[in-house]
Amino acid sequence: MTILLPRLPTVAAEQMLGEFLRSSPAEWSGFVATRLPDSIRFAAVGGTMISPTSLEAIRSGILLLARDCGFDGAGKSDHARFDADAAAWLADCPFLSPGEALREDVWSFFGVVMFPDIVRWRFGNAKERYLGGVRNTFQRLWLRACATDRGSIVDDRWGLLRDLTEDAFVQIIERPSIGGNRILALAIAEAWVRAVAKFGRGQMESIMRLAVLRIRILNEARSLSSLDAKALADLIDNHFNLAATSNTQAP
Amino acid sequence: MNRRIAFPYLTLSEASTTVSCWQVSLNGGPSVPAEDYLPHWDAASTITMYRHIRVDMPLAMTELSADNGDLGMAVRVQIGTGAGRLPQQLVKVDSQDLTASNGNIHVAIEIPGECLSTVLDLFTEIIVTSGPSNASLITPSSPGDRLWQDRLRIRIEGVEPRFPIEVTDFQRLLGHIPAAESPWYLHWSPQDWSRDFHGAIRLFLNRNSEQLIERFEQQDGPTLQALLADIMSQVCERFVADHDDQGAIDAYESGTLGAQATAWLQQSWPGRDFGFTRSLLQNRPGEFRSAFLALAETREVT
The missing domain is CATH 2.60.40 (Immunoglobulin-like)
Structure with a gap:
């Protein structure tokens, strides 16, 4: 049975967020799973509403990871490690079904109601990090975990979450023709790691952007995700090589 | 194909x-x-x-x-x-x-x-x-x-991907601000042009504007024309103001707010480059906006 998650409509989310951002961190009343805002909605049918206990479990799980990475004054902040750990945690979370987790209003609930304190620690007052969308603090992590999951039988299942940079993930997840196709997204992420070993991290932003642009254009005429894994990896590696060459030739 | x-x-x-x-x-x-x-x-x-x-x-x-x-x-x-x-x-x-x-x-x-x-x-x-x-x-x-x-x-559910429109109480939606007395309100933000169009924009009709709602439901031509032109011109005016060159515009992927704005600009001025529309907005804003009133007469949004 699908677990139905709370949905926070956009207008209500923006109003609540406005109030949160106008207040100091100490003024936030905290998250109380048994007392959700009036504007919260659930799907009418098709599953079971998530219990307050399960909501508390999500809150506790993420909070633990955040504190381990410096949230709440617990040492130096390590945002990149938090992102990697939280992405894997969310992807493994039994309360998040794909259908529910693809809804922006669900992630608005995460950002505005359940975790505004962690979003403020991670990104400050940037509204798009609280509201649902590909830049929502938690939605983007769940999407990147889904896109770069190597599979449960692989030893380093979530290694790409650790290895890729924020810019690399943006190039994959914020391009629907790539981010929405896990075959292509995973292949590009793996190729990015190989390209880093070859060209170094310093050049990767421009190389990645050019390579992804060309791959997107090619994918319009050619079904890249239909290729076998080796052919797809070779093709993408070749585009990274070409992008690196263009990069070195640029004035 | x-x-x-x-x-x-x-x-x-x-x-x-x-x-x-x-x-x-x-x-x-x-x-x-x-x-x-x-x-x-x-x-x-x-x-x-x-x-x-x-x-x-x-x-x-x-x-x-x-x-x-x-x-x-x-x-x-x-x-x-x-x-x-x-x-x-x-x-x-x-x-x-x-x-x-x-x-x-x-x-x-x-x-x-x-x-x-x-x-x-x-x-x-x-x-x-x-x-x-x-x-x-x-x-x-x-x-x-x-x-x-x-x-x-x-x-399979909800209103998307049709153009999101909702009749609502503007006092509850907007509070006690001047805009709460308006017949319609376009809720959108120009902060992220890469955002999916349907998730980025929503048209609200004021529940108190009964005549407008009635005309809208009857698909009255001039009413729809005014609404659609307002949507297109709001988005396109800000889009043109926010961008400097053609290259940045071409980078928006299909389905995004930026790509939709680009499509409306191209439909209004086929074959003209971005520099032309930018100059038009700066020098003849009335003509710029009226172009969308003309465009809205014969088409649907989305």
């Missing part, structure tokens, strides 16, 4: 490729023709999709100039889901080879409801799986070359 793309090789025509409409069955019920909205779906439902594809293989080989008849092809269906114009997530892929002796493919795909959200996206393609032994320069020969494609998007 997608006419937006100029394929650098030969593709299949309707003469060689016959494709049935999609049939849909909900929870094992009778199959019916799929339409753009599937009622009664919920996350506990199972959807089964059916389709027949028949490729006249000898004719296809002639169309593709694969003289020896040994071009490998397959029918591939990608099932995706998520709001927006492109699916946010790939749910399932079904692939079946076409052979010289069998050009008939029966597609039957079962999709569990818990994987789906808002829209069921069915992308069908016929692709090359292996190149021919003898080919002309324009014979498709690389694995993955797309020879035919179509896409069906079925809404």
Whole structure:
């Protein structure tokens, strides 16, 4: 049975967020799973509403990871490690079904109601990090975990979450023709790691952007995700090589 | 076939490729023709999709100039889901080879409801799986070359991907500000032009503006024209002001707010470059806005 998650409509989310951002961190009343805002909605049918206990479990799980990475004054902040750990945690979370987790209003609930304190620690007052969308603090992590999951039988299942940079993930997840196709997204992420070993991290932003642009254009005429894994990896590696060459030739 | 793309090789025509409409069955019920909205779906439902594809293989080989008849092809269906114009997530892929002796493919795909959200996206393609032994320069020969494609998007819940419109109480929505007395209000933010258009924008009609709502429901021409022109001009004026060059504009991916603004600008001034529209907005803002009033007369948003 699908677990139905709370949905926070956009207008209500923006109003609540406005109030949160106008207040100091100490003024936030905290998250109380048994007392959700009036504007919260659930799907009418098709599953079971998530219990307050399960909501508390999500809150506790993420909070633990955040504190381990410096949230709440617990040492130096390590945002990149938090992102990697939280992405894997969310992807493994039994309360998040794909259908529910693809809804922006669900992630608005995460950002505005359940975790505004962690979003403020991670990104400050940037509204798009609280509201649902590909830049929502938690939605983007769940999407990147889904896109770069190597599979449960692989030893380093979530290694790409650790290895890729924020810019690399943006190039994959914020391009629907790539981010929405896990075959292509995973292949590009793996190729990015190989390209880093070859060209170094310093050049990767421009190389990645050019390579992804060309791959997107090619994918319009050619079904890249239909290729076998080796052919797809070779093709993408070749585009990274070409992008690196263009990069070195640029004035 | 997608006419937006100029394929650098030969593709299949309707003469060689016959494709049935999609049939849909909900929870094992009778199959019916799929339409753009599937009622009664919920996350506990199972959807089964059916389709027949028949490729006249000898004719296809002639169309593709694969003289020896040994071009490998397959029918591939990608099932995706998520709001927006492109699916946010790939749910399932079904692939079946076409052979010289069998050009008939029966597609039957079962999709569990818990994987789906808002829209069921069915992308069908016929692709090359292996190149021919003898080919002309324009014979498709690389694995993955797309020879035919179509896409069906079925809404399974809610209002998307139609233009989001809602009648509401403006005092509750906006509070006690001057805008709360207006007949309509476009809720959007220009902070992220890469955001999906349907998630980025919503038109609210004031519940107290009964005459406007009545005219809107009756699809009164001048009323719709004024509303649509206001939407287009709001978005495009800010879009032009926010951008400096053509390159940045071309980078917006289909379905985004930026791409929609670009499409409206191109429809208003076909063939004119971005510098022209920028200059027009700066020097003749009245003409700029009136162009959208004219554009709104004969078209729908989205």
